Amino acid sequence: xxxxxxxxxxxSLVGDPARANMLTALMGGTALTASELALEAGVxxxxxxxxxxxxxxxxxxxxxxxxxHRYYGLAGPQVAGMIEAITGVxxxxxxxxxxxxxxxxxxxxxxxxxxxxxxxxxxxxxDRLVGKKVLIRDDKEIxxxxxxxxxxxxxxxxxxxxxxxxxxxxxxxxxxxxxxxAGTLGAAILDKILLEKWARREKDSRAVIFSPMGKQAFExxxxx
Amino acid sequence: xxxxxxxxxxxSLVGDPARANMLTALMGGTALTASELALEAGVxxxxxxxxxxxxxxxxxxxxxxxxxHRYYGLAGPQVAGMIEAITGVxxxxxxxxxxxxxxxxxxxxxxxxxxxxxxxxxxxxxDRLVGKKVLIRDDKEIxxxxxxxxxxxxxxxxxxxxxxxxxxxxxxxxxxxxxxxAGTLGAAILDKILLEKWARREKDSRAVIFSPMGKQAFExxxxx
DNA sequence: ACAATGCTTCGATGGGGAACGAACTATGCG
DNA sequence: CGCATAGTTCGTTCCCCATCGAAGCATTGT
Numbered sequence: 001x002x003x004x005x006x007x008x009x010x011x012s013l014v015g016d017p018a019r020a021n022m023l024t025a026l027m028g029g030t031a032l033t034a035s036e037l038a039l040e041a042g043v044x045x046x047x048x049x050x051x052x053x054x055x056x057x058x059x060x061x062x063x064x065x066x067x068x069h070r071y072y073g074l075a076g077p078q079v080a081g082m083i084e085a086i087t088g089v090x091x092x093x094x095x096x097x098x099x100x101x102x103x104x105x106x107x108x109x110x111x112x113x114x115x116x117x118x119x120x121x122x123x124x125x126x127d128r129l130v131g132k133k134v135l136i137r138d139d140k141e142i143x144x145x146x147x148x149x150x151x152x153x154x155x156x157x158x159x160x161x162x163x164x165x166x167x168x169x170x171x172x173x174x175x176x177x178x179x180x181x182a183g184t185l186g187a188a189i190l191d192k193i194l195l196e197k198w199a200r201r202e203k204d205s206r207a208v209i210f211s212p213m214g215k216q217a218f219e220x221x222x223x224x
Numbered sequence: 225x226x227x228x229x230x231x232x233x234x235x236s237l238v239g240d241p242a243r244a245n246m247l248t249a250l251m252g253g254t255a256l257t258a259s260e261l262a263l264e265a266g267v268x269x270x271x272x273x274x275x276x277x278x279x280x281x282x283x284x285x286x287x288x289x290x291x292x293h294r295y296y297g298l299a300g301p302q303v304a305g306m307i308e309a310i311t312g313v314x315x316x317x318x319x320x321x322x323x324x325x326x327x328x329x330x331x332x333x334x335x336x337x338x339x340x341x342x343x344x345x346x347x348x349x350x351d352r353l354v355g356k357k358v359l360i361r362d363d364k365e366i367x368x369x370x371x372x373x374x375x376x377x378x379x380x381x382x383x384x385x386x387x388x389x390x391x392x393x394x395x396x397x398x399x400x401x402x403x404x405x406a407g408t409l410g411a412a413i414l415d416k417i418l419l420e421k422w423a424r425r426e427k428d429s430r431a432v433i434f435s436p437m438g439k440q441a442f443e444x445x446x447x448x
Numbered sequence: 449a450c451a452a453t454g455c456t457t458c459g460a461t462g463g464g465g466a467a468c469g470a471a472c473t474a475t476g477c478g
Numbered sequence: 479c480g481c482a483t484a485g486t487t488c489g490t491t492c493c494c495c496a497t498c499g500a501a502g503c504a505t506t507g508t
Contacts, residue, residue: 012239059317
């Protein structure tokens with residue numbers, strides 16, 4: 001019978017699906033509110049709150065209170081490294097799934113992540129925006145570049161942040177293992193994509209299917 | 225709501241105390257039988273068997289049947305790395321135990337991590353090898369330098385990689401929070417240390433105790 | 449002061465899974 | 479063969495904890 005660092009305690013904190021989803025969401029590097037995390041995890045607010053207090057007690061999260069908002073974030077790089085290690089094993093061991101069907105391919109290409117676009121398309125888009133210096137990537141953070149307002153106004157998107165929620169946020173993509181764009185800007189872009197009918201959402205799935213013409217338009221506007 | 229690699233599934237496997245004890249025991253690097261693991265975990269044989277089949281199904285263990293004995297071992301370095309990462313977090317946030325005992329000091333100084341050396345000694349060694357440009361550290365990756373083959377041949381270690389496993393790999397050290405050397409080269413070095421009797425393994429522990437002379441020899445060869 | 453929002457606490461419910469004893473299978477030994 | 483050792487499977491019991499609705503605090507806005 002062994003003793004030492006209580007590894008089971010830490011692992012079991014990550015071992016609940018709701019908590020695992022929350023932690024994965026926080027891997028983007030930005031702190032999120034309890035409500036946002038409840039959405040990410042797919043549980044009610046009371047349930048999320050309970051989970052969050054457990055994660056706090058376990059030392060995996062930090063809390064920054066700002067008025068009536070409470071921003072939860074990962075406690076540090078060591079915790080992030082642990083999540084990444086677990087994700088690595090899960091990814092290595094997981095693909096026991098029988099042949100990735102077309103749905104999986106579609107999911108990898110483009111899917112909804114809460115309220116914004118994720119997948120290869122989304123990662124390519126963020127790369128391009130950063131390449132054109134419309135957005136500026138600092139370490140793990142993303143900010144608007146000087147030309148951002150003009151650039152997005154042309155497309156018909158207002159980058160003024162009405163809500164308190166950040167305009168830009170990096171969100172880690174599990175299929176590509178790189179960041180894509182979240183935040184109100186990411187949400188606005190997804191809205192536009194669906195509004196212009198460049199793509200439609202697959203029913204009962206997070207996959208986003210672009211029409212041939214829609215893909216062309218998307219690439220012209222965001223990857224051009 | 226997120227999807228992707230099922231991290232909760234993997235984490236919950238580690239999240240049970242009995243299973244966590246088994247995995248920790250297997251971090252020593254040697255495969256153990258079901259009965260031995262039942263003892264380590266402090267559970268009955270049927271319970272242990274049930275846990276082991278779950279760990280097998282989760283892909284965390286390998287099984288080698290030899291007659292009526294069934295030897296369970298960690299599935300690979302990636303799994304070992306994950307356990308180390310979790311241990312690191314647990315040690316960092318853990319209930320700062322009243323005064324670290326001598327055993328803990330020994331563990332911090334040098335211990336076995338699956339099949340290679342970890343602890344302060346191992347971190348110092350990697351630093352020195354990188355300093356001498358025998359190894360080259362790129363971001364998170366470690367490669368052989370031009371002089372590596374000659375350098376290790378002198379010591380009696382062949383750096384030719386026969387297996388598919390990488391020769392060098394960085395492994396995060398929970399006690400020092402820095403990387404040490406894993407991979408086939410790391411394993412070969414541990415082999416040499418034990419073969420030359422520079423150090424012995426503490427019974428029922430992962431600690432590696434250097435003799436005064438052995439430490440001297442080790443430092444001459446690897447830190448000189 | 450009152451309403452609205454964001455979040456936590458409380459209490460009741462239900463399901464999952466960890467535990468063990470007993471019975472069963474498999475390998476080795478005389 | 480029969481007996482012993484090593485492990486797994488089965489069935490039962492029991493406890494922990496994830497879940498949600500309702501109610502309670504706290505902060506902000508009007």
